[in-house]
Amino acid sequence: MEFKKVKIDELKEYPDNPRVGDVRRIADSLMKNGQYRPLTVNKKDNVILTGNHTYQAMKKLGWEDCLVSYIDVDEEKAKKIVLVDNRLNDLAEYDQQLLNKMLKELVEKNDIFGTGYEANEIDKLLEGSETEFAIPENIEEEVDEEINLTKQIETIKE
Secondary structure, three states: OEEEEEEHHHOEOOOOOOOOOOHHHHHHHHHHHOOOOOEEEEOOOOEEEEOHHHHHHHHHHOOOEEEEEEEOOOHHHHHHHHHHHHHHHHHOOOOHHHHHHHHHHHHHOOOOOOOOOOHHHHHHHHOOOOOOOOOOOOHHHHHHHHHHHHHHHHHHHO
């Protein structure tokens, strides 16, 4: 496996990816957390096998380059990698107590932006948990402020 920083424009999306991702939430995560895992790209044709929606979010944010992990596989193996990456995410489950604990800690710090969870989803998850917990009413405004600040910083960098 080979890791490399590449220009985003050199990459191509997998043409038949059956998964439809939430590009907005991925973009939120990228703004808050940066890229924390490489895209998996087929070396022979620069087609993205894992991370297609991350790639879309990066383009939406105006990123120029990203970290990729190159592999060299034939079309059949590429198809299997795309399918297994999507399927294994479907099969995963949560330890609800640990998830609730992590979310509560971030809510206490008023820092849920970039988690992939929205305030109303956290409310539902924490509903009926042992400790009653209220998400601040102004959380949506604070998330919007953080998004605007991040966009301003990115504009300054350009």
